Amino acid sequence: MKPDAHVPKDLLRHGTDDPFYVGFSMSVYQSSGHDHSSWGEFGRSRTWYGGHTIQGNQQCGESCNFWELFDADIERAASLGANCFRISLEWSRIEPEKGEIDSAAVQRYHDIIDSLERHKIVPFVSLHHFVHPIWFEHLGGFQKEENIAFFVDYAKLTFRLFGSRIKYWSTFNEPGIASFAGLMSGTFPPGKILRIAGTARHLLHMLQAHTRAYEAIKAMPGGDAVLVGIVHNFFWFEPKQAWWVPSYVRTICKFLNLMWGNDTVLEYLRTGRFESKASWFVPGVYYQNPTGRPGCDFFGLNYYSRGVIDWKLMPSCQPGETMTDMPYALHPDGLKKALHSINRLDVPIYITELGVADSGDDMRRKLIEGYMPKVAEAMEEGCDVRGVLYWSLIDNFEWQMGFKMKFGIYNWDNDGSQKRTLRDSGKLLTQWFKRLTEYAAGKGLPVGVALMRSMHVDPGQEPGAAAEAFAHAVHAAWGVGSAACNNGVLLLLALDQRQVYISTGAGATKALPDAHLAAIIAAARPLLRRQLTGEAVQQMVVDVGLGLAGSPGPRHDSEDGLDWVGVGIFGTVAAVIGGSMWCVDLWKHWRRKKEFKACKRMLDKIKREQDNLRTHAWSRPASCPVCLEDFSAPPGPGEGAEGTVPSSTADEARASSSSAPSAPLLPGGDAGVGLRRRSGGQEGAKEGSGDGDAKTPVTLRCGHTFCEPCLEQWLDNHTNCPICRQDVSTPPGAPTGKGQPATQQQTSTAEERERAQRAAQEVLNTDLSFRLLMLQRMYPWYLTDDMIGRWTGEARETGTFDWAGTREFQLRDPGVAAQQRESGASGFGGGWGGGHSVGGGGAGGSW
Secondary structure (H helix, E strand, C coil): CCCCCCCCCCCCCCCCCCCCEEEEECCHHHHHCCCCCHHHHHHCCECCCCCECCHHHCCCCCCCCHHHHHHHHHHHHHHCCCCEEEEECCHHHHCCECCECCHHHHHHHHHHHHHHHHCCCEEEEEEECCCCCHHHHHCCHHHCHHHHHHHHHHHHHHHHHHCCCCCEEEEEECHHHHHHHHHCECCCCCCCECCHHHHHHHHHHHHHHHHHHHHHHHHCCCHHHCEEEEEEECCCEEECCCCCCCHHHHHHHHHHHHHHCHHHHHHHHHHCEEEECCCCCCCCEEEECCCCCCCCCCEEEEECCCEEECCCCCEECCCCCCECCCCCECCHHHHHHHHHHHHCCCCCEEEEEECCCCCCCHHHHHHHHHHHHHHHHHHHCCCCEEEEEECCCECCCCHHHCCCCCCCCEEECCCCCCCEEECCHHHHHHHHHHHHHHHHCCCCCCEEEEEECCCCCCCCCCHHHHHHHHHHHHHHHHCECECCCCCCEEEEEECCCCEEEEEECHHHCCCCCHHHHHHHHHHHHHHHHCCCHHHHHHHHHHHHHHHHCCCCCCCCCCCCCCCCCCCCCCCCCCCEECCCCCCCCHHHHHHHHHHHHHHHHHHHHHHHHHHHHHCCCECCCCECCCCCCECCCCCCECCCCCCCCCCCCHHHHHHHCCCCCCCCCCCCCHHHHHHHHHCCCHHHHHCCCCCCCCCCEEECCCCCEEEHHHHHHHHCCCCECCCCCCECCCCCCCCCCCCCCCCCCCCCCHHHHHHHHHHHHHHHHHHHHHHHHHHHHHCCCCCCHHHHHHHHHHHHHHCCCCCCCCHHHHCCCHHHHHHHHHHHHHCCCCCCEECCCCCCEEEEEEC
16 A cells, blocks of 8 residues: 555544644663663673673663754654654653652753654653663562552652653553563563563563552542553564474464463453463462553554564564564564454554664565555554554664664664664655544544435334334445445434434444434434424434544433534435545644643543532542632542541531631631731741742632632632632621531531531532633633533532533534534545445434
8 A cells, every 4th residue: 555545534533632643752761871770780791691681792872862862853753744752751860869860861851842842742751661770670670569669659750740741651661571571581681581480470560560650640630631551562473384383383482472471461451360371380470450450541552573483493484574684574464463452452552663673774665565554454444543653763772682773764873973864764654644644634434314205114014123124225235434344324214204213334333332323313303303304414413423523422401403513414315424634724723622622621620520529539629710720739538438527517627627716717727828928917927938829728618619829819809708709707606698508516417417418519519600600711612601501500400510411512622613614515525435234233213
C-alpha cells in the first residue's frame, strides 16, 4: 500500500477529542547517557565468564547528546510531521542519591517540555526505561518486593514535578524484557542467567509496582486528568519452517514464550491474576491482585518482529524473508496479531515503538511500507489504535549491542561532530504520518436510510419481525459499510406499519450496542407519533453519528425538538451520510475544541465532587465554587468511614468548627489564619505565613466551603455567604434565619436528624447550582440556562445529574458540529463499500 492509497477514516477513536498521534520515541539514557546509573555501572562491569557486557566494550558516554541538543532535535521531529514525542524521565538523573533531587535535571526536563510545547508537540513520558539509580540497584532493584515502595515514591515525586504539564504517563517500558534480559540471558542488569523463577518474580514485582504507582498518581490532585499506562514489547518465538522440525525446537520456543511474558502480562492487566509455571522442577510464581483488574488507562505496544529459531537453536527467518541487522526479519502480519491480542483489554492502544535496525535504508522503507498498512487494517477491523510512534528519531546507543544498530530516521555521525542527516526513508514516513492524521480528523461510518410507505408482511408474521428481517436484507443488498470491517448502519422506517429498525454491522456494534439503538428509537418516538417523519429521521441519524463518535445514548424524557445542525439525508430509497474532513478556520476550531474539552473536564469534576459528597465519601468539596480551582489540601473521608462523625451529625460537625470568637464566620485552626489576619486579630498575627494565594479551604457556618483568597475578596464588600447569601457576620448561637443548618448540638431525635439531612442536601444543591453558573460564565458558548436548570433539577430529584447524556450539550461539541456540516455539504463519496449486517446487531420497535 502506497502513502496515497486508501487509509480508513473510521479509526475508531471513540470518546476522545485528542488527535491521532504520530511522532517519535526516545530514551534519554540511550540518547544522552549517564554513567551514575544502573546501566552506566553495568557497562563498566564484566559478564560471568569475563567478557564485556557491551559489544566492543563500547560505553554510552553522551551518545547523540539529546540532553544538550534537544531543541534542535525536537524541531527535526516537528518538521517530519510529529505531533507527539515520547521520552523517559530518568530516575538516575532526577534522584541520583536516595532522597536527593537534582534540581538541574528537573529544570532540564522542564526545558525539554517547554520546547515540545513551542513546537506544538504533546509529550509522552516513561518513568522507567530499563535504567534506575545505582543505589536502587544495590538494594536489589525489582528483584525484591520491598523495593517497590521506592519506585512508587519516585512516581509521586515526578507527578508533583511535571503532572500539570504531561497527560500521558507510562510506568514501565517493556518490563518483560527487563526481566528476561536481566535474569535469563544476562544481557541487562543485574546480569544473571537462567534464573527462571527469579525472572517471573522480577516481572511480577514490576507489574505490582505499576499497579501501586497507578493508584498513587490517581489519588494525587490532578491525577484524574492524566492517563497512566504501561508499555510492553510484544515478541514471540517460533520454529523455522522446514520439512522436519525437531520437537526440542518447539519445546524451546514454548519455554521462551512463557519467559518473555506476552500472555502473562496481558492476563495480569485483564484480571489481576499472575501465573508463571515453567516446569515441574521449578517453583511456580502465583499472585492475585486483591482489587482485581489493575488500573491501566492505555496500553503502549512496542512491536518490531518475532523470533525464528532453526534446528541449531540459532536466530533465523522463515523462507522468503530477509534478516534485518537485528537477529530477526520483518514480519508485518505479526503487528496485526499483536494489536488484536491487546485489543481484548478494551483500552486505547498507542504503538509506542515501531522501527528497524538498518545500516542502509532499504529495510527501513520496507518496514514503513509493510507495517503502516497493517496498522490501518487493524483499525478497520476494530482495534482501538490512537497513535503510532517511530523508534527512533536519531541513531543512538542500543544497550548491549552498543552503537552498531542504526534505528534512527536521522543518521548520526559518532565522530564527535554530532552531525545528523535525514535518511531518504524520512520522506516516506512523513507521508504516512500526514495520511494517518488527516484521515483520523474526519472519521465517519456510512449510514443508509430506507423510508417506505408500506412494507410487505407475510400472513401471521409480526410487523416487528418483518421490519428486522427486511432491514438486514436491505443492509446486505445495498452493501452499507466497508466489507473489511462490516461497519455500516442502516435505518429503516415503514410508515403504514409504524415500524422502525436500525441495523448495524459487526464493526459498528462496539460504539452502538443494541441498548444504545433502543434509546435512539425511544427518543424519536414522540416525533414519529406527531407524524414529523423528516425531523425524526434527522434526529435518529444525528444520534447515530453521536454514538459513533463515542457520546452516550440520548435521554428519553424530552419531546422538544432541538436546534439541529444541517444533516444531509438522501431520502426515499436511500441516503448515505458520512463525515468528511471539515475545512474551517483551524485556529478558531482548535480553540473551540480545547475550550469544550476543558468544559467537559470541569463538568466531570463537579459531578464527581457532588457524588462523593452526597455519598459521604468526602467530608467537604475538593475545590472552590467561585474559582473552581482545587484546594491546597485534599478532602478527608466523610461520614461512614472509620473514625468519622456519624451521619446524623456529620454536616453539623463542619458548622460546629466555626467557633472562633474573633472571627465568627471562620473555622478554627490553620484554615482561618489568613482571614483572621485580614481583621488584624492577635491570633492571626501569630499563626502561619498567611500566604494569600494558598487555596486553603474555609467552611462557613452555613455549610459552604471556599478558598481563602476568594472568600477574602468577597468579604471586602459583603457580610454574607456568596452562595446562599446567609449573613455570616453574626456571632455563634444568634438567630440566622432561613437556610441555617442544624444547630451545633448533636441531634438526638429522628425529626432533628431528618432536618439536618435536609439542610445538608440543600447546601449541596445550592453549591451545585452556583458552580454550574460560574462554569457557564467561563464557557457561555457551551452551557445554556436550560442545561443548568435541567441538571440542577435532576440533582435535587435523583442526587446526581447526567451532563454527558444531554444531547443539546453533545451537539455543542465543535468537532460534532463541524462533522455534521461537512457530511451535510458533501455527503459520503466513497461508495457503499460492500458491507452487510451479518454478525452485527440491531434494535427496532413501533410508535
